[in-house]
Amino acid sequence: MDKVLSNKKIIALYVLPSLLLILGVVYIPIILTGYYGLNKWNGISAMSYIGFENYLALAKDSAFWSSAWHSLLLALFSTLSLVIYLAVAMVLATRIKGANLFRKIYLIPMLLSSVAIAQLWLKIYHPTNGIVNSFLQSIGIANPPAWLADTSLVLPALFIPILWQYAGFYILIYYAALKNIPASLEEAAKIDGANALQIAWKIKLPLAMEVIKVTIVLAVVGSLKYFDLIYVMTDGGPNGASEVMASYMYRVAFRAYDFGYGSAIGFFLLVICLIITWVIRKLTATKDTIQYS
């Protein structure tokens, strides 16, 4: 077996199929997208090369920057909500009653598809029959807002289901990380007289740090390219108030038939994601990793 695997031809044979696949499906399209961004192209007739015009237009496009701002806000809120997820995971990881049940409750939104969640929340936010407004009316607010139609409320109204949707995912990751910490460490700390808060802060948090870093990257990059729920629930509206970068890209490319400009947005989005990932990695870099096994 070892002999087989050290044979360069065999290695190439193993690596090649998936390499070709990932090149063809991921990397070549990325390069092509960058190239389409240099063209004026409606997706149907012939392309014409215009250099960096699309990318320069992007800099002056206020609709794009407002969508970028919305994406950034989403990234910020997703990152902040990680704290809550971590806190919940810490509670669940201790032996409390019904931890199993809670874990399932948090996880269920993850099992639903985004479109189903969107439909669900559309009903919840319905201006007249929705559960939110029915409740508000029942406690005496005669004229509750129309959540998804109000330009100043639509963004927070969308963030709630998005954060709710991913809660289970992050809680599960944190839960697994916390469960991985040997119980002996906690016991030793207890014997030394540490209280629950000290254990959480001084032992659990540092030991889960590697996982936390990964989740920050996931949350930020995931937010920047977020699309589906917003597309179904508001389609970027009303009047662009809930447009994010990905939905703006879709609108430009598939609605306004401007594939060149749409590709430029897509490529820019990729570059931003790469830069931000790199920055986060740099900021959170630690020299020594903690060993506990």
Added chain:
Amino acid sequence: MFKKKWTMLLLTSLCLALVLGGCGSKGNNGGASQGGGEATGNQVTVSFMHLWPEGVSAGQNKIVNQIITEYQNENPNVKIKQEVLDNEQYKNKLKVLSASNELPDVGVTWAAGFLQPYVEGNLFAPVDDLLNGELNGKFVAGTTEAYNIDGKTYALPLEFNIAPVYYNKAIFAKYNLEVPQTYEQFKQVVKTLSDNGVAPIALGNKDRWTGSLWYMYMADRIAGQQTLANAISGSASFKEEGLIKAATEVQALVDSNAFVKGFNGLSNEEAKSEFLNDKAAMYMMGSWDLPNFTTNEEIPQEFRNNVGFFKFPTVEGGEGDINSWVGGPGVGLFVGENSKVKDEAKKFVEYFVTKWGEQSVTGAGVIPATKVDTSNLELPQLYIDLFNEMNQASSVTLFADVQMPANAAETHLNMIQALFGKAVTPEKFSEEHDAAIAKGQ
């Protein structure tokens, strides 16, 4: 060891074959519509891609199949190969197919702005010869023009739609309301309904084109059809006094609570359900919704009996008359420019359009683009009434988002939502329109 090595090699090549095979079979699926038909001997296959799946458009689907069966019986050497997709999927697939130059021989398209890039890309064949042939004079005036670009017609329309205001007779009766003839009366109706806590108009403006209908009528009635048409085509400005006034009136309607609560966040379907559930009194929509108010068994008979329609009222001192409509042809059939069986495809289109006209009226309750004598057909009264109104139309203004090129249409739709949401002033609304239309594309 040697044996093992060969086993591994074998396994690997098997994996590779599977991967490649996977790709290959995908390619074949796509190839169902590839490059269109093939002619072997006398036997000809014409590929036909349309958007009436059985589940969604049962009536249309049945008619399509009937026509195809009849055609194949009459022309035993021709085989029609269907590919059926959902509306949104259809649009996307059409785009992908045209990028790889593999359009079907015959397919469905929309008019004007939608058509333009395909024509510029030399993908659709002109069908003027058909228009001058047997079909000459069979189309309702104003339908084929929407498919005309630079003097050539690139598709033959199947449907024709106009947008009336449907209203709930029971609600109107309850508050002693009359069908409004003038805009003043209309505003009075809105006020009475809103004072009594009934939502006057169901509008799902998340979809944006729904709000566009209201603006179009307002512009037509105040500034006149010609002014509006000129502004859309770019030969005049949206800053014309009448057009600005129309935008102002739209915002005045919003201020008087004419539309259902949260209309800018509701989809057309959600808004329609307010109308269908007796919660809103009026609903402006294209005549394609007629079956819902006449023959659709899923909607209670009691409600269907209560639905009437009226023409958008005239505005005092405005230019437009009451018989001028906003509407336009629905979908039409195109023939692929690169089709290998163009002649057969054209023949099929000619046949299809003729048959469709007769059968779609009774079978699907849609109004065809070809002239049909309805006097001998048993049809719902609402349908006949609207049909007659259409024949008296003094002018029909094509839906703005269909008429404009895709880019400008997108700006128009965004501006509509902004106008209804009071995020722009009528002046800014006009400015943005002019800028987008001047930019072209």
